[in-house]
Amino acid sequence: MADYTTIGKSVKKIDALPLALGIEPFTADYPLDSPLILKFMYSDLAHADIVSLDASRAEALDGVAGVFHFWNCPDTFYTTAGQGYPEPSAYDNRLFDHKVRFVGDRICMVAAETAEIAEEAISLIDVELDPLPALFDPELSTDPDSPRLHSDGEYMPIPVPYEPENNIAASLDIPLGDVESGMEEADFVVEHRYTTHQTSHAALEPHVVACYLNPHDRVILITATQVPFHVRRIVGRVLDIPIQRIRVIKPRIGGGFGGKQEVLLEPYAALATLRTGRPTFCEFTRSEVFVSSRTRHPMRVDFKMGVKNNGEITALVMDALMDSGAYGTHGLTVLSNAGAKVLPLFNKIPNMLFTGKSVYTNLPVGGAYRGYGATQSYFGFNQHIDMIARKLDIDFLDYCKKWHIKKGETSEIFRALGEGKEGVSQVIGSCGLGECIDVGAAAIGWKKKRGSKPSGPNGSIRGIGAAIMMQGSGIPKIDMGGASLKLNEDGSFNLFVGATDLGTGSDTILVQIAAEALKVAPEKIEILSSDTDLTPFDVGAYASSTTYISGGAVMKCALAMVDELRKVAAEALGVDALVQGSECFTDPESGKSFSYEEIGYRSFYAKNQAQLQTNASHTSDVSPPPFLAQFAEVEVDPETGIVRVVEFVSAVDCGQAINPALAEGQIEGAAVNGISYALAEQYVFNRDGRVTNAAFGRYGMYTTADMPKMQTFLIPTHDENGPYGAKSVGEIGINGPAPAIANAIFDAVGVRLYHLPMTPERVFRALQESRSEENHSA
Amino acid sequence: MNGTITVNGTEMKIDFDPIDTLLDVLRNNGHTEVKRGCSKGECGTCLILLDDLLVNSCQVFAATALGKRVTTSTGLNEDGRPHTIHEAFADAGAVQCGFCTPGMVMATHSLLRESPDPTEEEIRAGLVGNLCRCTGYVKIIDAVKLASKRMREHG
Numbered sequence: 001m002a003d004y005t006t007i008g009k010s011v012k013k014i015d016a017l018p019l020a021l022g023i024e025p026f027t028a029d030y031p032l033d034s035p036l037i038l039k040f041m042y043s044d045l046a047h048a049d050i051v052s053l054d055a056s057r058a059e060a061l062d063g064v065a066g067v068f069h070f071w072n073c074p075d076t077f078y079t080t081a082g083q084g085y086p087e088p089s090a091y092d093n094r095l096f097d098h099k100v101r102f103v104g105d106r107i108c109m110v111a112a113e114t115a116e117i118a119e120e121a122i123s124l125i126d127v128e129l130d131p132l133p134a135l136f137d138p139e140l141s142t143d144p145d146s147p148r149l150h151s152d153g154e155y156m157p158i159p160v161p162y163e164p165e166n167n168i169a170a171s172l173d174i175p176l177g178d179v180e181s182g183m184e185e186a187d188f189v190v191e192h193r194y195t196t197h198q199t200s201h202a203a204l205e206p207h208v209v210a211c212y213l214n215p216h217d218r219v220i221l222i223t224a225t226q227v228p229f230h231v232r233r234i235v236g237r238v239l240d241i242p243i244q245r246i247r248v249i250k251p252r253i254g255g256g257f258g259g260k261q262e263v264l265l266e267p268y269a270a271l272a273t274l275r276t277g278r279p280t281f282c283e284f285t286r287s288e289v290f291v292s293s294r295t296r297h298p299m300r301v302d303f304k305m306g307v308k309n310n311g312e313i314t315a316l317v318m319d320a321l322m323d324s325g326a327y328g329t330h331g332l333t334v335l336s337n338a339g340a341k342v343l344p345l346f347n348k349i350p351n352m353l354f355t356g357k358s359v360y361t362n363l364p365v366g367g368a369y370r371g372y373g374a375t376q377s378y379f380g381f382n383q384h385i386d387m388i389a390r391k392l393d394i395d396f397l398d399y400c401k402k403w404h405i406k407k408g409e410t411s412e413i414f415r416a417l418g419e420g421k422e423g424v425s426q427v428i429g430s431c432g433l434g435e436c437i438d439v440g441a442a443a444i445g446w447k448k449k450r451g452s453k454p455s456g457p458n459g460s461i462r463g464i465g466a467a468i469m470m471q472g473s474g475i476p477k478i479d480m481g482g483a484s485l486k487l488n489e490d491g492s493f494n495l496f497v498g499a500t501d502l503g504t505g506s507d508t509i510l511v512q513i514a515a516e517a518l519k520v521a522p523e524k525i526e527i528l529s530s531d532t533d534l535t536p537f538d539v540g541a542y543a544s545s546t547t548y549i550s551g552g553a554v555m556k557c558a559l560a561m562v563d564e565l566r567k568v569a570a571e572a573l574g575v576d577a578l579v580q581g582s583e584c585f586t587d588p589e590s591g592k593s594f595s596y597e598e599i600g601y602r603s604f605y606a607k608n609q610a611q612l613q614t615n616a617s618h619t620s621d622v623s624p625p626p627f628l629a630q631f632a633e634v635e636v637d638p639e640t641g642i643v644r645v646v647e648f649v650s651a652v653d654c655g656q657a658i659n660p661a662l663a664e665g666q667i668e669g670a671a672v673n674g675i676s677y678a679l680a681e682q683y684v685f686n687r688d689g690r691v692t693n694a695a696f697g698r699y700g701m702y703t704t705a706d707m708p709k710m711q712t713f714l715i716p717t718h719d720e721n722g723p724y725g726a727k728s729v730g731e732i733g734i735n736g737p738a739p740a741i742a743n744a745i746f747d748a749v750g751v752r753l754y755h756l757p758m759t760p761e762r763v764f765r766a767l768q769e770s771r772s773e774e775n776h777s778a
Numbered sequence: 779m780n781g782t783i784t785v786n787g788t789e790m791k792i793d794f795d796p797i798d799t800l801l802d803v804l805r806n807n808g809h810t811e812v813k814r815g816c817s818k819g820e821c822g823t824c825l826i827l828l829d830d831l832l833v834n835s836c837q838v839f840a841a842t843a844l845g846k847r848v849t850t851s852t853g854l855n856e857d858g859r860p861h862t863i864h865e866a867f868a869d870a871g872a873v874q875c876g877f878c879t880p881g882m883v884m885a886t887h888s889l890l891r892e893s894p895d896p897t898e899e900e901i902r903a904g905l906v907g908n909l910c911r912c913t914g915y916v917k918i919i920d921a922v923k924l925a926s927k928r929m930r931e932h933g
Contacts, residue, residue: 016868017860019876020883022811022851029810116797202911204815204823204877254813254877255911286816503875503912661871665913669874672914696820696909704902704915712916 005582006515007724010661011522013505015252024252027208027224028283035210036065036111038265038272038282039118041125042292043100043107046134046362046689047147050098050107050127058110058121065276067125069108070096073271077154078238080294081329081367082227082261084478084539088420090162090169090328092154095238095267100129101149101326102362103690104291111272111280134362136689138300138323141167141359149326149360158420160332169328170358172336176412182315182351186306190387193302194380196738196756198295198323198683201369202701205254206289211269212279219246219270224253226260226500227540232532234263235270246270250530256502257673258368261542262294262329290694294367295683297334297358298323299376303384305349311392311399313349320356320377325365331358333419334366337373340423342381344411344625345470346403354417362689368542370670371734374471375677379756382467382739386746396743397437397446400468400629407431424476426622430719430727432653433468433627439713440466440651444631453748456635462646463748464633467736470625473721473728474545480619481550482536483557485514487565487612489604491583491596493518495527495557498538499550504730505662506546510554512658513723517558518565520583520596536615544626544728547658549618551723557616564612568603569594624719626727627653630671630736632708634744641764643745645675645708650733653715656725663729664712670733671710676702678738682757781844785809786853794840800828801835803843804850811851811880815909822908823877825884826850832888834907851880854887862932863887866925867918874912882908886922895926 018024055067073095081089096106107127112118133147140146149167156162161171183189209223219241225231228248236243253260265282272280284293299322306315320338324331339354369375389399405411407428415425441447449464456462484496495514501507507527515522528534538550562580569585570576572594578585586593603610631649636642650667657663680700684693693699718725742753751766780793785804794803801824804812812835815823819837826835827849828842835848854861863883866872873879882905889896889904896904901922910918 010871012868013871013873015876016871016873017864019873020851020864020867020879021860022813022880024876025810026813026877028805028814116795202909203875204821204909204911205813205875206815252876254815255875257911283814286818286821503877505874661917665871665874665917668914668916669910669912670914672916673911695818696816697818701909701911703907703909704905704919707902707915710914710916 004516004724005519006512006522007658008656008660010659011508011512013662014508014511019252026205026252026254027210027222030210030222032210032212032279032281035279035281036113036272036276037115037118038109038111038268038280039115039122040109041107041122043105043129044103045100045129045131046103047132048100048129049132050100051130052128053108054126055108057124061117061121061124063113063117064121065111065278066272067108067110068096068271070098074239076238078234079329080262080264082230082263082540085233086157088158088160088332089330090154090156092150092164093327095271102364103688104364105326109268111276134689136361136363138321138359138361141361149362160420167360168357169324169360170332170335172354172356174339174354174416176416177351179315179317179351179353183306185308185314187309188391189304189306190384191304192380192384192754193300194383194754195300196376196379197298198364199677199681200290200295200699201257201259203255203257203259206284206286207260207264207293208283209265209269210281211273213273213277219273221246221248221266221270222251223248223266224260225250226256226502226542228500228530228532229498229537230540231263231266235267238267239271239274248532250500253502256541257370258372258542259294260502261368264293286696287694291364291691294329295364296369297366297376299338301338301377301380303380305384305388307388311394311402313346315351316349318354322356322358323361323363323366324358325361325363327365328358328360329365330368334373336417336419338377340413340417341374341471342377344405344413345468347405347409347411348403364691370731372731374469375735378467378469378735379738383742383752386743396466397441401434401437404433404468405431419475419478424621429624429721430655430717431627432715432717433629435715436627436629436651436653437468439715440629440631440649443711443713444633444647444649446631449633451747458637459639460635460637461748462633462635463744464631465740465743465747466629466631467739467743468629469732469735470627471544471728471732472623472625473548474620474623475543476620476623479539479543479545479549480617481538481553482615482617483553484536484613484615485557485561487596487600489597489600491600492524492526495525495554496535497527497529497550497554498535499546500530500538500541502541504666505659506541509547509658509662510551513551513554514558516724517555517562519580544730547726548722548728549620551726552618552620553616555723556618557614560614560616561612564614565596565599568599572602620721622721624721624727626655626729626732628732628736630740632737632740632744634741634748636745636748636763638749638767641760641767643679643741643758643763645741647709648675649711651713651715652729652732653717654729655717655719655722655727657714658724658726660714663714666729667712667733668710671737672702672707674734674737675741678741678756679758779841783843783846783848785848786850787856792840796841798840799836800838800840800843803840804835804848809850813877813880815877822885823881825881827884832884851883862928863925866928867921870917870921870924872913872917872921878908878910882918886925890926890929894930
């Protein structure tokens with residue numbers, strides 16, 4: 001391994017201590033001058049026309065500055081998806097509409113001096129809703145008799161199928177080879193249906209935005225976002241104001257996980273500020289976050305695989321039905337990633353067919369969520385592979401090791417399936433999955449425990465299961481990040497990046513990358529990130545892109561700075577062949593050196609005066625996948641159906657970990673989120689489509705009391721495409737818990753769980769069904 | 779309504795509405811180190827000490843706190859400098875987004891006061907009212923162990 005000074009070191013996260021104290025400001029911590037508070041009025045019907053809206057009593061209330069609704073706001077269609085331009089998501093959303101499409105959809109908004117006045121004003125607004133039939137079952141969305149949600153001129157900004165007349169927000173049809181003959185070649189076929197459910201990102205900081213006009217009449221937005229530059233562009237378009245007039249600042253943000261890749265509140269705050277001239281502040285309540293922000297898309301996935309007795313999968317058919325909810329944000333790309341981030345993993349399948357639809361329903365809106373479709377798909381995929389291995393009487397891990405994609409190999413899926421267009425061919429440049437499997441298996445005691453079904457306490461039975469997975473590192477040929485760097489006369493540097501640290505520690509990682517190239521201590525670099533006035537463009541924090549794409553930009557930028565520094569040092573020493581040392585350049589002949597500080601003073605004040613400054617941008621033609629093997633040991637209580645995860649092991653290949661502690665943190669956080677998703681978290685709806693458990697206390701998110709013993713291993717590889725060999729690590733860890741736990745439950749008690757979450761009731765019923773089948777066959 | 783509370787050793791005169799919670803009043807008076815995650819007492823981001831009792835400040839009316847002592851994360855050390863617990867969280871890699879951390883620090887402080895050398899089970903029980911989505915709690919538990927060790931070694 002290369003001899004790095006900063007890369008691969010668990011440098012302390014640069015904002016950790018002030019964050020621990022609580023003195024690093026988040027959006028809600030910025031003092032505003034008497035802001036108006038924004039509150040929304042929501043629909044309590046799942047589907048209805050707004051027949052009339054009379055806000056006169058509310059507007060007359062003392063302390064109310066404005067009521068905003070369809071009849072007095074821009075009616076531009078847009079998508080809240082914070083994606084590149086043009087977004088591969090349907091333009092089916094307006095600020096306000098004359099229709100509501102789920103319980104919790106926006107009717108109107110009040111701006112008032114206090115939250116209490118705003119709430120009172122909402123109670124004074126007279127709204128007449130004409131109920132329409134509601135659609136809750138995505139399987140019925142395309143049925144000709146089902147109600148239609150969007151019929152007002154909604155459209156797709158890119159040339160891909162969009163059929164609102166059939167409630168289809170997006171669809172896919174990716175044929176590779178000939179699946180019919182592939183199935184005929186098979187000795188046996190395994191076919192099952194799997195379903196996954198809505199969950200909340202549950203970032204501890206709710207969605208929040210502050211807005212004001214500066215003295216130059218510019219719109220300043222301080223916001224908890226993963227995508228500041230997309231916010232600026234989308235707000236400009238929706239409100240028809242120049243991008244130039246908008247400045248978006250992302251302070252510290254309290255977690256994102258995809259939930260803040262939505263441009264949800266910013267257009268409203270900007271609108272209210274422009275209309276009233278006043279600062280505005282809008283902060284979702286926790287209940288609003290659950291119901292009216294975004295969820296993980298539920299997905300029904302059918303897998304059918306034809307297998308030869310030698311283990312070869314001769315054909316794979318995957319059909320996915322994704323419930324997009326009332327709006328189609330990320331409707332195409334989450335769906336496509338359910339295939340794109342999963343199917344290449346077993347790249348020797350010659351015949352494949354991946355079809356899918358994203359459909360509208362009158363339910364809360366799906367969106368980007370860590371894992372982005374792969375999570376939904378891997379739940380079924382890894383169970384399917386477990387079943388195939390068992391049928392072949394081969395150990396699951398041995399089977400995976402034989403058939404998974406390896407370094408130097410490719411998959412047709414990479415070429416065929418991209419983000420709203422064809423994908424990009426790539427050859428795998430690094431793959432440590434085999435070692436991940438071995439290390440994880442040894443850590444959890446796979447060989448000894450698998451199939452042994454030992455008894456646990458109180459009549460419970462233990463089992464062990466695993467899952468393997470890949471993700472990507474950014475979106476190839478689409479994602480772009482920029483960086484700039486300037487030298488100060490004390491030899492320190494300012495690094496400016498558009499990249500967005502949502503708590504992951506990317507600011508620290510980008511500083512480490514710059515420090516390595518510059519050969520300085522990380523403390524010598526001050527980073528400023530995510531301010532659309534001050535920093536270069538970056539698409540933002542999503543698609544596991546920041547370390548790989550933004551890090552690539554920082555590395556280029558820092559290496560360009562090294563060239564600039566070298567020129568000044570060469571001029572000063574009168575020697576061309578200099579060696580870069582720690583914070584200096586040295587003439588190997590004379591031993592003389594010229595420090596960065598001397599370079600700074602010279603270039604500022606003495607000779608050929610100039611501000612040394614470099615810029616770089618980075619895109620990538622490939623998206624090197626990180627790989628991960630995850631293992632769960634569970635305890636199943638057959639009397640109650642309660643499943644407890646006893647131990648959970650992850651072994652990940654994220655290339656060169658820039659900061660091992662931060663990389664581990666990504667996997668640990670994702671894993672516990674994934675376990676909680678698999679076993680506990682869910683939205684409970686009543687028959688009217690209302691979420692009945694929109695509070696932490698009734699939602700089921702894991703606490704310290706629930707989490708298992710955890711072990712996480714980083715398996716080093718080096719990917720030539722990434723900065724210092726790095727790949728991504730942010731999303732992948734959430735994909736494995738559900739299938740690993742399902743496979744472990746089967747190992748323990750011999751029943752399959754095809755539906756998430758695997759609640760005690762579902763496990764108990766599955767056990768009951770298997771017992772009654774046994775009785776029938778006996 | 780108005781009155782006085784003592785926040786981190788400094789008397790603070792406050793004007794407030796009867797409906798205002800202690801969290802509202804603290805944040806409105808510059809104590810933004812106390813975070814608002816749910817307003818229902820279910821996430822632990824707004825934990826403070828009221829006299830010596832660990833409470834979710836969103837669940838306490840401001841009026842209840844009149845004449846009492848409030849200690850927030852920035853008041854754990856009299857001079858406002860980081861406490862051993864803050865340093866342990868930073869050093870253990872337990873801070874990701876950091877939104878839950880001041881509350882976690884307060885819960886840790888209460889736990890270690892009662893149980894200076896807690897078992898893992900005691901740590902888990904002590905932090906059960908604090909939600910975190912970023913870390914999976916792994917390095918948070920490490921941080922509590924590190925803080926406990928350092929506080930026992932250095933007093």
